[in-house]
Amino acid sequence: MRYARFTGLISVLVANAIPGTALGQSVRIVPDLTTNSIVVFQGVDETAHFYYVPLEMDFVRAADGKPRLGVQYFKEGDGDSWRVAVSTSIKPAASDSELAALKAKLPKDNNVTLSPLVLDFASSYVRFSEAKKPTIFSLESGTLSAGSSIAMKFEFTGTHDAVLQALAASGPEVGVMAIITPDASLVQGEELVFSGAAVADLFEKEKFLLLNSFDESNAVVAFIINGNHSAEAAARSWLKSKLGSPEIGKDDKGVWRYGWDLTRPELLADLRSSPKISLPTFSNVEPPNKALLLPFGNICKDYPDNIVNLETGTAGCN
Known part of the structure; x- marks a missing residue:
């Protein structure tokens, strides 16, 4: 007798991902198609349906490729205290080339489909201090359906030099994070195989x-x-x-x-x-969490038109 180990099954809510798909269908992870940047699942009952979860995050971008990112900074009071207000939209992202490569590996069948999974998320922004110790500030949480994004708004303060260093990633860095979880009941187990x-x-x-x-x-x-x-x-x-x-x-x-x-x-x-008789055996476990990280990097250099100094009315970091 031997055992064939499953990597896992997930009963996933795939609302609106595929017309007519019932909620709560079961899917299994497909190790041969999963990479460090994307997790791939296949329907257990509807094996022509494949789903994916990106493990990277990007700004929502306009048609010209510019990110949906707005930064305003202004002076507070008479001292050297400045406030930065940031608004942006982010989403789990898989590159076109990666999705094309994945589709090329799927079975050659006209009924095969590939869709993103519905996810629960908890978002936050992260700021590193001069000592490189990060502080995490919780923002919104909710459900992320196919094609939707996470809107974020947050503020931070510091001296004029400190806020510009944060925007230029030359000192304390700023970025965002989302913890995502398949909106699912995860089932894992083994398959008994015997004669x-x-x-x-x-x-x-x-x-x-x-x-x-x-x-x-x-x-x-x-x-x-x-x-x-x-x-x-x-x-x-x-x-x-x-x-x-x-x-x-x-x-x-x-x-x-x-x-x-x-x-x-x-x-x-x-x-x-x-x-050969195959007998699956399963037990419920916690669904897996994944962390999507997006450092803003040097937005003074990369996206100067997205930054406004409200004291001078000029764009960029000045």
């Missing part, structure tokens, strides 16, 4: 299965689960589907017993016609 002929041989040896010993103490159940205690319920369910209803009778010595006759010819023939 039907081997089970038939054991049935002939044991002859009868008592209801009162219908657990892993029984040789038949123990053989199927092979030490995987969490699989006992799945093994008993499969055996019931094969054995039918228990019956009362007497053994060779006239002792009453209640359970299943394992020597029925049609039962043994059915088992021996199945050289």
Whole structure:
């Protein structure tokens, strides 16, 4: 007997991702298609449907490629205290080239589809101090459906030099973060794989299965689960589907017993016609969280037109 390990199944809400798709369908991760920057899933019941979760984040961008990013900074009071107000929109992002490469690896079938998964998110902005110790400020949380983005607004303060250093990433850096989770119930487990002929041989040896010993103490159940205690319920369910209803009778010595006759010819023939039997066993676990990070970098240099000094009315960092 051997075990084939699943990397995981997820019951995912895929609202509006595919017309007519029911909520809560199950998907499995596809390791051969998953990379460091994108996780790929496949429908369990609807195997032509594939889904992805990007592990990188980018600004929402206009048609000209410029980010949806606005920065205003202004002086507060009479001292050297300045306030920076930032507004932006971000989204999980997979590059066109990466999606094209992924699509090229999918089965060549007209029914195959590829869509992003629905995600729960918690957003925040991050600021590193001069000591390189980050402070995380929580922002919004919610659900991110296909094609939608996360709107962020936040402010920070400092001296004139400090806020310009933050905007130029030459000192304390600024950026944003989103913790995303598939809007899902995650299921993981193993697949029991065993020989039907081997089970038939054991049935002939044991002859009868008592209801009162219908657990892993029984040789038949123990053989199927092979030490995987969490699989006992799945093994008993499969055996019931094969054995039918228990019956009362007497053994060779006239002792009453209640359970299943394992020597029925049609039962043994059915088992021996199945050289390989696969029995999935699963348990619920916490859905995985992923962190998407987007440092702003040197926006003074990269996006000067997106920055306004309200004291002078001029663009850029000055």
